[in-house]
Structures are given as structure tokens and as C-alpha cells.
Amino acid sequence: MKLLITGGAGFIGSNFIFYMRKAHPDYDLVCLDKLTYAGNLQTLQSVMKNSKFKFTRADIADRKAVYEIFETEKPDAVVNFAAESHVDRSIENPAVFLETNVMGTQVLLDACRKYGVQRYHQVSTDEVYGDLPLDRPDLFFTEQTPLHTSSPYSASKASADLLCNAYQRTFGLSITISRCSNNYGPYQFPEKLIPLMIANALVDKPLPVYGEGLNVRDWLYVDDHCAAIDLILHKGEVGQVYNIGGHNEMKNIDIVKRILAIVGKPESLITYVTDRKGHDMRYAIDPSFIHEKLDWLPSTMFNDGIEKTVQWYLDNKEWWENIVNGEYQNYYERMYGNR
Ligand code: NAD
Ligand code: TYD
Numbered sequence: 001m002k003l004l005i006t007g008g009a010g011f012i013g014s015n016f017i018f019y020m021r022k023a024h025p026d027y028d029l030v031c032l033d034k035l036t037y038a039g040n041l042q043t044l045q046s047v048m049k050n051s052k053f054k055f056t057r058a059d060i061a062d063r064k065a066v067y068e069i070f071e072t073e074k075p076d077a078v079v080n081f082a083a084e085s086h087v088d089r090s091i092e093n094p095a096v097f098l099e100t101n102v103m104g105t106q107v108l109l110d111a112c113r114k115y116g117v118q119r120y121h122q123v124s125t126d127e128v129y130g131d132l133p134l135d136r137p138d139l140f141f142t143e144q145t146p147l148h149t150s151s152p153y154s155a156s157k158a159s160a161d162l163l164c165n166a167y168q169r170t171f172g173l174s175i176t177i178s179r180c181s182n183n184y185g186p187y188q189f190p191e192k193l194i195p196l197m198i199a200n201a202l203v204d205k206p207l208p209v210y211g212e213g214l215n216v217r218d219w220l221y222v223d224d225h226c227a228a229i230d231l232i233l234h235k236g237e238v239g240q241v242y243n244i245g246g247h248n249e250m251k252n253i254d255i256v257k258r259i260l261a262i263v264g265k266p267e268s269l270i271t272y273v274t275d276r277k278g279h280d281m282r283y284a285i286d287p288s289f290i291h292e293k294l295d296w297l298p299s300t301m302f303n304d305g306i307e308k309t310v311q312w313y314l315d316n317k318e319w320w321e322n323i324v325n326g327e328y329q330n331y332y333e334r335m336y337g338n339r
């Protein structure tokens with residue numbers, strides 16, 4: 001089996017490569033990544049020399065480059081992680097989200113049609129369902145929940161999902177889609193809540209909490225997401241959407257306080273800042289479908305996962321210091337300077 005993994009130099013894609021290397025050592029893995037600000041070849045260092053791994057730099061929206069890669073590599077299946085993935089950046093500059101997340105997905109789907117693959121798997125997000133109110137803890141996102149997006153990021157991801165469905169129905173392409181809740185773990189870019197708070201706490205910088213910090217996210221350790229995708233790829237039903245989540249809802253402020261407690265820093269570092277525009281209140285996945293159909297359950301509980309994650313950032317300071325000392329400083333100033 002040869003798998004084309006797009007966006008494999010980012011957070012979840014790289015963890016998926018490491019996961020598949022262990023779970024299926026006989027598979028050939030080809031990583032296609034544009035290496036945007038969020039992609040990092042240093043992350044893939046440990047697999048670069050493996051004879052069953054290949055890295056190729058390309059933009060998924062570049063039709064000619066993508067077709068060439070399909071022609072040479074002839075992948076049996078594609079897992080698409082490549083995306084612009086940060087809501088705040090999508091508010092600042094929506095256009096690139098449409099180019100990569102929508103047009104890029106379309107190019108990949110066309111390549112799959114032209115060259116033929118056994119399966120195309122689209123890595124989507126629970127954000128396509130919009131948000132849930134805080135006063136209705138009985139409500140959850142199921143696979144039947146209507147798409148109802150809030151940010152340019154989630155709108156672009158929902159558009160890509162709709163295109164995937166259309167290619168399945170119209171052209172008979174063998175497609176599956178997964179919609180996962182918020183991930184955390186090693187190699188997550190420090191612009192996202194958990195790594196940003198860990199990195200700031202470790203250097204005694206203020207921890208910028210949006211609004212009152214009451215928004216709720218449903219956190220899943222990244223390896224559990226990778227395990228679910230592996231199952232869907234091999235045992236999932238064509239044309240099916242699978243929601244992935246572990247019933248681990250937490251308020252942002254509680255996450256931030258937990259991180260401070262683990263690293264032994266004072267809560268006085270917490271700084272409340274102007275809220276995100278259109279900020280979704282609560283995400284919560286009902287994972288019963290994937291549990292019943294594919295026997296998937298998360299294996300890392302939050303208490304263990306967050307300790308492991310903080311330890312990883314402590315042990316791999318060079319990885320994130322290289323990032324926060326570079327172009328990221330300009331982003332940080334733009335995003336947080338006047339907030
Ligand atoms: P990330 O931002 O860490 O990584 C994205 C990767 O895609 C980077 O390596 C980047 O270089 C690459 N990329 C971006 N544009 C590209 C292009 N045009 N062509 C080729 N490569 C390109 O993102 P992530 O957090 O690892 O998310 C991966 C996927 O999972 C995304 O599709 C995202 O929507 C989805 N997702 C993320 C989460 C989460 O909590 N992070 C949750 C659910 C779903
Ligand atoms: P994020 O990691 O950007 O994921 P998403 O918005 O896609 O769920 O943010 C998670 C939550 O944390 C979200 O409610 C916004 C909030 N947040 C902050 O309060 N401060 C920050 O600096 C960041 C990046 C996020």
C-alpha cells in the first residue's frame with residue numbers, strides 16, 4: 001500500500017506519519033507539503049532517511065505539480081491534512097483559506113479521478129457544524145447535524161466537505177470524511193491555544209485569554225485522532241462521515257489554569273484580551289457512531305495527555321524556540337499587540 005499524505009509536515013499530519021510508520025511498517029508513505037509557516041521539515045527528521053518514506057514539496061492547489069506527483073508515485077490512497085488551519089488567521093486573511101482548503105481539495109479530487117485511487121480521505125473538523133450554546137449541555141454534534149459555519153476557516157472546510165460528497169455521488173470517487181474535535185499533543189504550532197499557553201508560561205509571558213475564557217472545546221490527544229483515521233481508511237464505509245471526539249469538554253480558562261499548575265507558574269500571568277470576532281461558544285462531538293461502527297475509543301485521558309504534552313514542549317524547546325524567535329514574532333505582534 002502506498003499512501004499519499006498531504007500536509008504531513010504540520011501538526012496532525014506529522015503525528016499521523018509517525019503513527020502509520022509504527023502501525024504499518026510495510027506501507028510506503030509519501031508526504032506532500034507546501035511548507036507554509038505551519039509546515040516544518042525538522043519535525044519529519046526522524047523519518048526522512050527511511051527507505052519507505054518520501055517527502056515532496058508542492059502546493060495542493062498547483063494542479064500541474066499535483067498531477068506530476070500522482071503520475072510518478074501512483075498512490076493507492078490519499079489522506080488530506082493540508083490546510084490553512086488557524087481561525088484567527090482566517091479572520092485576518094480569508095483568501096488563502098479558500099485557495100488551499102477549497103481549490104486545493106478540488107485539485108486533489110480531480111487527481112484522484114484522473115489517476116484512480118482506492119480511497120480519498122478528507123480530514124475535516126467539528127467546526128463545520130458551527131457552535132452549541134453553553135446552556136444546553138445535552139446537545140452534541142452528530143453526523144446528521146447541519147453544516148452551519150462561523151469563520152472563514154470553518155466555511156472553507158465545510159465547502160471542501162461538500163465538494164468531497166459531490167465527487168463521491170457524481171463521479172463515484174471512493175471518499176470518506178472525518179470531523180474531529182480540537183487536537184493537542186507534540187509538534188503543534190505555538191499559535192494554537194495549548195502550545196501557545198505552554199510556550200508563554202515557560203518564559204513568563206502573559207497568557208492571552210479571549211473574552212472571559214468561558215468558551216468550551218472538546219479536546220482529543222492527537223494519537224487518538226490518528227488511530228481513528230487509520231481505522232476509517234481500512235474499515236470505513238465509502239461516502240460516510242465519521243465524527244471523532246472523546247467527550248472531553250473543557251472551558252479555555254480551565255485549560256490555561258491547568259497548564260500553569262503543571263509548569264508551576266502563577267495565575268497572575270493570565271491576561272484577558274479582546275474576544276475573537278464571531279467566537280464559537282462550544283464544540284462537543286457525539287462519537288457514538290464511530291464507536292459502534294469501527295470500535296474506536298480514545299485511549300489517552302486528558303490528565304495524562306496534557307502532562308505528556310507539557311513534558312514534550314519542555315524536552316523539545318529548540319523545536320518551538322526556533323519558531324517563536326522567527327517570523328512568528330511579527331504574527332504575535334499583529335494578533336496580540338493592541339488587544
Ligand atoms: P497545521 O496548520 O499544523 O498543518 C497544516 C500543514 O499543511 C502544514 O504542514 C502546511 O505546510 C501544509 N499546507 C498548508 N497549505 C498547503 C498547500 N496549499 N499545499 C500543501 N500543503 C499545505 O494543521 P493541523 O492542525 O495539523 O491540521 C491538519 C488538518 O486537520 C487540517 O485540515 C485541519 O482542518 C484539520 N483539523 C485540525 C484540528 C486541530 O485541532 N488542529 C482538529 C480537527 C481537524
Ligand atoms: P484554537 O487553538 O485557535 O482552536 P479553535 O479556535 O479552532 O477551537 O483556540 C481554542 C480556544 O482558545 C478558542 O476558544 C479560542 C481560545 N484562545 C484564546 O483564548 N487565546 C489564544 O491566544 C488562542 C490562540 C485561543
